[in-house]
Amino acid sequence: xxxxxxxxxxxxxxxxxxxxxxxxxxxxxxxxxxxxxxxxxxxxxxxxxxxxxxxxxxxxxxxxxxxxxxxxxxxxxxxxxxxxxxxxxxxxxxxxxxxxxxxxxxxxxxxxxxxxxxxxxxxxxxxxxxxxxxxxxxxxxxxxxxxxxxxxxxxxxxxxxxxxxxxxxxxxxxxxxxxxxxxxxxxxxxxxxxxxxxxxxxxxxxxxxxxxxxxxxxxxxxxxxxxxxxxxxxxxxxxxxxxxxxxxxxxxxxxxxxxxxxxxxxxxxxxxxxxxxxxxxxxxxxxxxxxxxxxxxxxxxxxxxxxxxxxxxxxxxxxxxxxxxxxxxxxxxxxxxxxxxxxxxxxxxxxxxxxxxxxxxxxxxxxxxxxxxxxxxxxxxxxxxxxxxxxxxxxxxxxxxxxxxxxxxxxxxxxxxxxxxxxxxxxxxxxxxxxxxxxxxxxxxxxxxxxxxxxxxxxxxxxxxxxxxxxxxxxxxxxxxxxxxxxxxxxxxxxxxxxxxxxxxxxxxxxxxxxxxxxxxxxxxxxxxxxxxxxxxxxxxxxxxxxxxxxxxxxxxxxxxxxxxxxxxxxxxxxxxxxxxxxxxxxxxxxxxxxxxxxxxxxxxxxxxxxxxxxxxxxxxxxxxxxxxxxx
Numbered sequence: 001x002x003x004x005x006x007x008x009x010x011x012x013x014x015x016x017x018x019x020x021x022x023x024x025x026x027x028x029x030x031x032x033x034x035x036x037x038x039x040x041x042x043x044x045x046x047x048x049x050x051x052x053x054x055x056x057x058x059x060x061x062x063x064x065x066x067x068x069x070x071x072x073x074x075x076x077x078x079x080x081x082x083x084x085x086x087x088x089x090x091x092x093x094x095x096x097x098x099x100x101x102x103x104x105x106x107x108x109x110x111x112x113x114x115x116x117x118x119x120x121x122x123x124x125x126x127x128x129x130x131x132x133x134x135x136x137x138x139x140x141x142x143x144x145x146x147x148x149x150x151x152x153x154x155x156x157x158x159x160x161x162x163x164x165x166x167x168x169x170x171x172x173x174x175x176x177x178x179x180x181x182x183x184x185x186x187x188x189x190x191x192x193x194x195x196x197x198x199x200x201x202x203x204x205x206x207x208x209x210x211x212x213x214x215x216x217x218x219x220x221x222x223x224x225x226x227x228x229x230x231x232x233x234x235x236x237x238x239x240x241x242x243x244x245x246x247x248x249x250x251x252x253x254x255x256x257x258x259x260x261x262x263x264x265x266x267x268x269x270x271x272x273x274x275x276x277x278x279x280x281x282x283x284x285x286x287x288x289x290x291x292x293x294x295x296x297x298x299x300x301x302x303x304x305x306x307x308x309x310x311x312x313x314x315x316x317x318x319x320x321x322x323x324x325x326x327x328x329x330x331x332x333x334x335x336x337x338x339x340x341x342x343x344x345x346x347x348x349x350x351x352x353x354x355x356x357x358x359x360x361x362x363x364x365x366x367x368x369x370x371x372x373x374x375x376x377x378x379x380x381x382x383x384x385x386x387x388x389x390x391x392x393x394x395x396x397x398x399x400x401x402x403x404x405x406x407x408x409x410x411x412x413x414x415x416x417x418x419x420x421x422x423x424x425x426x427x428x429x430x431x432x433x434x435x436x437x438x439x440x441x442x443x444x445x446x447x448x449x450x451x452x453x454x455x456x457x458x459x460x461x462x463x464x465x466x467x468x469x470x471x472x473x474x475x476x477x478x479x480x481x482x483x484x485x486x487x488x489x490x491x492x493x494x495x496x497x498x499x500x501x502x503x504x505x506x507x508x509x510x511x512x513x514x515x516x517x518x519x520x521x522x523x524x525x526x527x528x529x530x531x532x533x534x535x536x537x538x539x540x541x542x543x544x545x546x547x548x549x550x551x552x553x554x555x556x557x558x559x560x561x562x563x564x565x566x567x568x569x570x571x572x573x574x575x576x577x578x579x580x581x582x583x584x585x586x587x588x589x590x591x592x593x594x595x596x597x598x599x600x601x602x603x604x605x606x607x608x609x610x611x612x613x614x615x616x617x618x619x620x621x622x623x624x625x626x627x628x629x630x631x632x
Contacts, residue, residue: 034063322368334628430457542579
């Protein structure tokens, strides 16, 4: 904890330096850099040295290194004082030169005795360049530039400075943003919070006045239980002076923060997770068996074996389908019409890697491992069993326009996801090459690569917490890792139940985390995780004992789990480990069918043992389907 506090202090200084730079307080910035020793500004050092401000150079350096600290420190200070001595001689200022020799250079006698003895004789000479060692010294400015290269090399290798030469990268106005959040938190803690608070000062805690003018006491230390969906709607000034409407902040920091490698990130991740769990339990809506989509309303012929399904985020009857021959289709399941279809092909052979070109020549078979819609429903992404990711733009006419072809991984691209943490839409992929890669969805440039798994990465599951993108990944050896976007190292690692290959998924509102997996012996697990302390909250019963393939599952709204297992669809209440019910769906299902709910849970798409897929509906979904039939 002590090291964490020291790091926090250092980062606070960095934030203050950024604020001072915006205000153009140059002298204050240099003083704070020197006194804190947090950041060494090489540009400032160069400007001082080239201007011949040698005393100011030493004063600035003294905030980072001491003369007798190590040999590199000795070398740096000696070269600076030697240059000051030679320039005094060059100006025929012998009095100043004698003072520099006596006060500044004699301290180096134990290190440079022979050289200093020679330099003593310079006082009696008309031109010290008569000594061969100093014949290089031309005019003062040229000599400074020559020496500066040498000094920079020593400084960049100095253990006390080299890690302080790069100013950390963060968004402009970060300190103001933190103050914004603090004010919002203080307002939330008001006993009588007003809709439009009047912030008067940052020097004291904010408290809203009551209608009578009195101030209610702040509620610090009280555990808030306001539902996460409730917003404060405070018009708080942004970093750019405009006004933004903010939601309620995350609330708590569980003791499990010690599990994180990055404690500050843990504060966001675990506090947000805990609060969302509280709110989820409050916001869960009651349901009955009738709410489960168990009635077959469509049996549609795809033409090849279905391997991936995804409903549109806004149009509840629009279904994206991927198959084992690499084709994708968009179906309007309400009318049973296929609106778009694309067979697999490489769009640009010349841009593909040699490995992919060689693979394509040897074996043209390729399947869709994952296809899905972007959050806005305007783009689809497709991950293939060999190297590639394709994205298409979806036009209002239902037409698919090729957008990006990404040679993403060596081997299979096992999973794909979209994320929208800020302004840019991101594509996240994982593959057999044990890596996870993040791509810009607009132009296809790779933004970051996560490395650390030792086996093929099988599944990825992004989740946004307080505008920070977190990512859960699983590999075939049963390892699970949590990552934060922007950090190359995982935040923490843990094992899947039974050390098995696992797929993770969040509930529809992102508040609850689930996983299912099957080990080499065929034993399957379906569990819910407690994100606050990275433990299993509950294990669900009812899965087959000897599964021969990975069991597929999905979540319905925020209350039901469904899994395809043993030629059936099985349902669980999220809050009860015992199976709720099961259905054979009039037969024809594969042993472990793929399945997907639409966003409101009224429809369920399920793959069959042949080249078809079925659509199941609850009463609400049946009305939706009938509304399409009346249009015909």
